[in-house]
Amino acid sequence: MAQGPVQLAPGLISFLKSLKTTPADPSVEHLISLLKRRQIRNSRPCAIATTALMLRVVGEFKGRDAAKLVERIRQVGRRLTAAQPREVVVGNIVRRVLGLVREVLDDNTGGDSHTGSDAGHHTPVHHDSMTRPTLSSSISTFSPLRHAAAEPMDASMASDMSDSSELNRRPPLLTSHTSYAPATSAPLVNSLFGLFSQPDDSNASTPTGAASPDGKSAHSLNLERLADLSRSTNIDLKSEVMDGIRELQDELEQSDEQIAGVALEHIHSNEIILTHTASTTVQKFLLSAAKKRKFTVVHAETYPHDNTATHGILLTGRKRETRLDEDDDPWKPLTAAGIPVYVIPDSHVFAIMSRVNKVILATHTVLANGGLVAAAGAHMIAKAAKEHQTPVVVLSGVYKLSPVYPFDIDELIEYGDAGRVVPYEDGEFVDKVDVEHPLYDYVPADLVDLYITNLGGHAPSYLYRIVADHYRTEDITL
């Protein structure tokens, strides 16, 4: 619709357009300002924008030095997450990209060091991930993710960590090689054996404080090593990483379809499905089931922050903001597929729950402990479902799965415009009463029965494994 970028309202589309012509650094600034002004919001747009930006950043990166590339990505990532800490996906994508760089390095350099081990070059990833990750982004300061994982220091904010202190906390790169098994031996890369590891790398497991100097040297040593590796082996790091990022983009694009692919296994004929808020993932899921089955949808409208979007999705089948691929996808509302839809206010959820067969929730972020952050009202719905023993299914792309550990739930909850609840014109009311408008809810893990991601269905207690498979320990703390 828009003819030039100038005429576009600032948002995802304008950003993607401008990214084609703008170099990386101004684009980073651009995205930061969009994030700060909440002109790009919600998980998917944030993820798409971050991935596109990362592609640009890596594309413009000069040189072959892997360590510098990692540092560059981290630096961009830190700024982006600081701009909008509650859009956790931004950090997720940055970590995924960092993981890509490391994977490319491992594939090319780790190959020889792991020959003979039947576990092959996958071992580092696996062992790195064996413990359950935890916590943190810019919201909580650090992540106790894994044994060599970042060692928290007493400073209370990640942001006021100087670069060098951050480096100290950072686990040495290639931990798995350096700390136990410099030459071969995947099996030894095991946190339970940490006690016995070789003394000369003790700094890897030395706790904080006292170890600062050591930590630093270990870090630089490892950086050098990384650099050596990237120099010595003749790999096209950049293009491989960029390929990886494009795969990530594909994943973002396809995750909804992949989730929708299993819809028929979860929605059966004549079931009554309760959902809430406006979510493309849920919409596609339901539509895909609607091709074969007849069922009834009860939609809680999520007043006041998402009700217009919810109405929009029910009328036209899509959210207004996400007009990405204008033509290629014929959007249909559920009603056009012959599905009866009842819109209820949030307050009716409990009353209607006894008749509901299944609750399907969309999510903003899924956390490492199996809990999730979703549009406000989700907790109430999940609780009501628990009360009625109704199964709760959460749909989420893997990109929303975050290694953040919810130490403090309040930090994750964003508050919106109170004027949506009580208009500011109602001066007398606003004067006398405090109005709050939380946008998100934290739903604890024990209220969720099943997560469906683009990888399949998982129990909440298994999510730690998926987190571990997708993020490198070293990258948890950006």
Place this chain on the structure above:
Amino acid sequence: MSVNTPTAEKPLPGFDIVSTYRSILAGDAELTMPVAAIEALVEAIAHSSVSTVAETLALLEHHTAVLKAEIANPISLSAGTDLFQRYLITTLNRPAALNLGPGDDFRAIRNHLLSNGRLFVERAKQSREKIASFGKHFIRDGATVLTNGGSRVVGALLRRAAESSTMRFRVVYVLSGSASSDTKEGDQIVADLRAHNVPVATVPDSAVAYSLGEVDMVIVGAEGVVENGGIISRLGTYQLGLLAKSKGKPFYVVAESHKFVRLYPLSQFDLPIEQKVLEFRVADDKGTSKPSEDEGFFDMHGSTKKCSGINADDAVDFTPPDLISGIITESGVLTPSAVSEELIKIWF
């Protein structure tokens, strides 16, 4: 293999593993049982003249069995001995792993172990500090934490949290009135915390349910973390977990990962130890003819126990994994279900 099985070719007279273990444990108040056991085994190797892998393993097995038989509650200890044994098997099978150079692999490994005995202890202590630095983030400003017993890890964590000046929190400390060593350590932690200006209330076990309304989270230590993610901890932890669950309070366990032990208890009475907790008596019963509670009990290595049972002061119970919100280890915060994965990795 029974305790007294004379492992004919390996009699090893001069070395008493049990007293070594005891003296190591007594010599350092900061030491945990698994680490002391590892230390004792290292000593044992040092005192022997084994020169082959098989000999070493046989020696270890022998000493482990002796040790387990002599110590009243070998669960925690067995975590250490098992870990050590697995480590040796893994490394000895793949000597190159240690990168000790081209020389005599076995001797190199042996030397590595012997020369670094202290290091293991240091590491173990460091892991406690590491846990403390992870774990203190669980304590939020304004929170009230309930804990029990005299776990040193919990103490370290709370102290660490207390030292950070930005945080104000309160502690409800459950202390049983008994004069066990546990209580003494608990008293020490309470005194330390109070010295750090942390308000601490000490309550008896019976006041847990009463206090829970004021509490935001429960943090407990553990003697052992079992395969299903449950914990073995001092008597009273189980009910603490149940109460916390019923009140919807998060229940965190802090434990070093060398406390992971390969046990799969399904109930309180599955533990491979004998505890004098449930003792049914009638008036004229002079403590005789106690029906052996342990029929069919399961010991990991099948050795029977002859030492006396554990009295109620030192007894432990098993807290099932569904009551636990998270296990804070030095390798990160695990869900209970992640424990088995860790254990599987070293055993299979």
